[in-house]
Amino acid sequence: MRIVIVEDNIAVAKGIAYRLQDEGHAVDLIHDGAEADVFLRDDGADLVILDIKLPGMAGLDVLAGMRQRGDRRPVLVLTAHAELSDTVAGLDAGADDYLAKPFEFEELSARIRALSRRGPVADRNLLQIGGLTFDPGARAVTGPGGDLSIPRREVALFETLLNAQGRYVSKQALLDSLYGTGSDVEEAVVEVYVSRLRKRLRGFNVEILVRRGIGYSMAEAAT
Amino acid sequence: MRIVIVEDNIAVAKGIAYRLQDEGHAVDLIHDGAEADVFLRDDGADLVILDIKLPGMAGLDVLAGMRQRGDRRPVLVLTAHAELSDTVAGLDAGADDYLAKPFEFEELSARIRALSRRGPVADRNLLQIGGLTFDPGARAVTGPGGDLSIPRREVALFETLLNAQGRYVSKQALLDSLYGTGSDVEEAVVEVYVSRLRKRLRGFNVEILVRRGIGYSMAEAAT
């Protein structure tokens, strides 16, 4: 899943980012409210972790802007412990959940899992393809013969293609969803992981299609 | 999609144009505000990338003129980084999105994708003809038996004829819509792609008609 963290305390943000990446998510960091506002006008993330107190533009305004645009992506609001009134305001402004600092990472992780189950992300609960089942919480792919052991990056690729529901996803978009926007990894790496995932999916009723110059999509094998 | 870039810095404009063409769009360049104003009175583009600071006529006036004429085509405004007040003014004047220079091309690309999904372009979402469906966002043609894998140029041709809604489109206009105005490609290439697209559409209830000296049109096959 692509997660964007909007938090001006860089140490905190990096700490969270590091562990979320460890869980296989693609994470983008933004430290400024106005920047976040711009970023969120795109379809660049599936979930937002949003600090209330921000330079540039108040977190609540960022959130309000999203909702006003009809953007219903799940937002988890972070607040300092004292500012209970903030959390109330946050929920009013359309936050899906909130978390008071300081918090345990495990709690954050659990909330994210919960949010991704409901939220627009999980509305398209199309977690099956061919004979395979994908569990977004566990980030595991299960086949008829039990769990497939698939490395992080390949799972992320699988997830992105699955969520695209048969639409073609450009190589650049796949790169973003594997590494977050603005990574310095070559596009060619996508080809490598497509190749590896294909090999792993051999024998199952799933195939990854390519359209030159357009991108990749995943579909059940045609017979 | 046909995109017009209104930007007086020729190097910047060409850089963007080159990469957008790479993504399969037809791109026109205009370096002057007054010229842009004239150009935009025609139906020569589906999306406008507009620099604020222009010779001839201010970008904001160009934009205001469009909106005043009832022209609702999506406009992405470019501003220098410092001029935050400009961006606010731009949004007020009817811009659909803005982007501060300097920017990564990938970000521009993502914004364009987002704009083409919403905007008036996306209002005519999922165009249909014969048994075929065209998704302008995904640039994909779907038939009864699933996705047709059609190369960039042929998709662009298909899209243009589809948008013409049965009217005849001249060979020159098709050329422009495939390569942007003023390309040095022969008109005969249009014939080649018509031929290729026809072959690909064989078996579906769609045909491409020709009127000598006039142009081409697409229609559902007469039984």
Place this chain on the structure above:
DNA sequence: GACAATCTTTCATGAACCTTTCATCAGCGA
């Protein structure tokens, strides 16, 4: 019938894509 417009196929080229190999590194068990 003559001529131009259009159609279709063929071809060379280069870009896009596929796959494997390699070096590196982290994690893990002995």
Place this chain on the structure above:
DNA sequence: TCGCTGATGAAAGGTTCATGAAAGATTGTC
């Protein structure tokens, strides 16, 4: 600590396929 395993990303070489030009066939029009 040492060695093993497997993930990772870069690189390299091979293959496929979109592309645009060209050329000959065909069709429509006068």
